[in-house]
Amino acid sequence: MNPGQPDRDRLDAYAADQRGLFTRTQALGCGYTNPRIRTKLQSGDWTAVVRDVFADRGLPVTPRLRDVAAQLALPGAVLAGPSAARWHGWDVPSAETFVALQARRPRLRHVHVVPQEVPETDACVVDGLRVTSPERTVFDCARLLPDGAASALLTTALQECWTTMPDLATRIRDATGRHGTPRLVRLIRVVALGNRTSAQKLAGKLLQRAGIWGWSPHEPISDRWGLIGLGDLVFPEAKLVIELGIDELEAPAPLRERHTRLAAAGWTVVTYSWSDLTTRPSDLVAELRQHLDRLTPVRW
Template sequence: MTIPGWPEVFRGTAALAAGLVTPDLLRGPRFRRLLPDTYAPADAHADLRLRSLAAYLWAGPDAVLCGYSAAEVLGASCAPRAAPAEVAVTAVRAGPRSRDGVVVRRDVLDPDEVTGVRGVRVTTRLRTAFDLARWSGPTEGVVAVDALSRGSFAPDVLLNLAARHTHARGVRRVVDALVWADPRAGSPPETRLRLVLVRGGLPRPVPQHPVLDDARRTALWLDLAYPDHRLGIEYDGGGHFATPEAARADAGRHTRLVAAGWRVLRYTALDMHRRPDEIVAEVGQVLDHSRRDAGQRAVEIDRSR
């Protein structure tokens, strides 16, 4: 006999009924209780995905994972740190209530706004983007739309849902998010860095821009780029230097970009948090220098004719 979620996350009563565990074993060191009657192996990392699956089982048969939980299960991770699990239920009065670590939402979901992922009901990528755009702040809403639309749908399609759910709370935020969204973004930090630049008054950079390496017959991809100025902007999450091999590969990549005539500026999450104005000033200064140099070259060419 099998039970939903076993052995990753499961209802204790179901596991007991199936003879998979005993009461003493369930209370012992091998398992941890995530929610009432909802357990996981003690050594399992209680990340958002695991906590979301636990919330799905705990909330009952009518539950649908939504918001950041749906994004996680759909493979479009974009949640801020310590985000709670989110689950939608159709019952207005009955059913579970929000509790520590779990947000229970009561909302209208049309049949075409729900899909299944390995036996778990979740809101579709489109509905999840719509919800997160209207529930989140002006930056994280764009981050969510970028992450969920990547390789899936054009962000403007969200206007159809906005028209369908005109009275939904926060629907105006969806329209605002579309002004800044770009499905080419490679990751949530790259979206946040792009927003620092464009909201600071700089031109829109090109996300995931390829720089051809003819000698190696490959391409070097820049997180953000101003191709006309041969300027790349990259998010440095620390993984570049995680191992000596990674550090050497990153140094070689940077050398090839410089050899191709590119200048690359790199910023961390701490930079974006503490000094966004300085980032805008630094990038703007490089762009201004590039424009002046281009203008000077144009004058020199004109004089030589």
């Protein structure tokens, strides 16, 4: 570096570690003066991604890059809501940047600050950035996204086991009295009702993660009089069929008739509701293991 000239190599080193970004403080530390920085911005050589965080000309300003810039501009901030979802690899219909930060900071254009502390149990590191945990991210997205997008995310999150109904219930209880909590309760009640397709996907995920195999979805089951129906999840060897999304006490007559035929044909039927799948998945898996141990023929 020539005497009196900015140290561009040092600034490039900062940018290389920060996905092409550097801060005003870093530029000043490399010998750039505020007037020189202003000239760089006016000429278009540098672009302000957020206040006091810059990039060289030509670097595309994407939502992910703005997320990085927000953390550089607000030390201690944790990417939250849709921003955290992006870094977890989830598809959310939002290009906005959200960070959680308890301390009062200057407002930044294009950055939404959620004024809350994120405990260590609710934070993790993804690709070098501090983001909220999957469970906290689901909860924040449900609060921040429009109803349709929030409901879709909640459904997917429960299917993919990113969170559980007990965790959501605890977070709602802790948020009682805050703005938006009644709306969140309503959304979760709707999602908690579930549907057969969602229940089948979630049940399949639970079985796979528990290492339980030998089952088939939508398996046709017949007796000597013909087709009885399609089992939601069927273990042919154990002659065990799982019915999902059903409350046995309210089962209509055709359903009871089908279960009677299944029992007469030697099948064991177990039924699980959406609530069972989302509030007690470990108990459900343990029960299924007991059924399979009892029903699966012993091979000698």
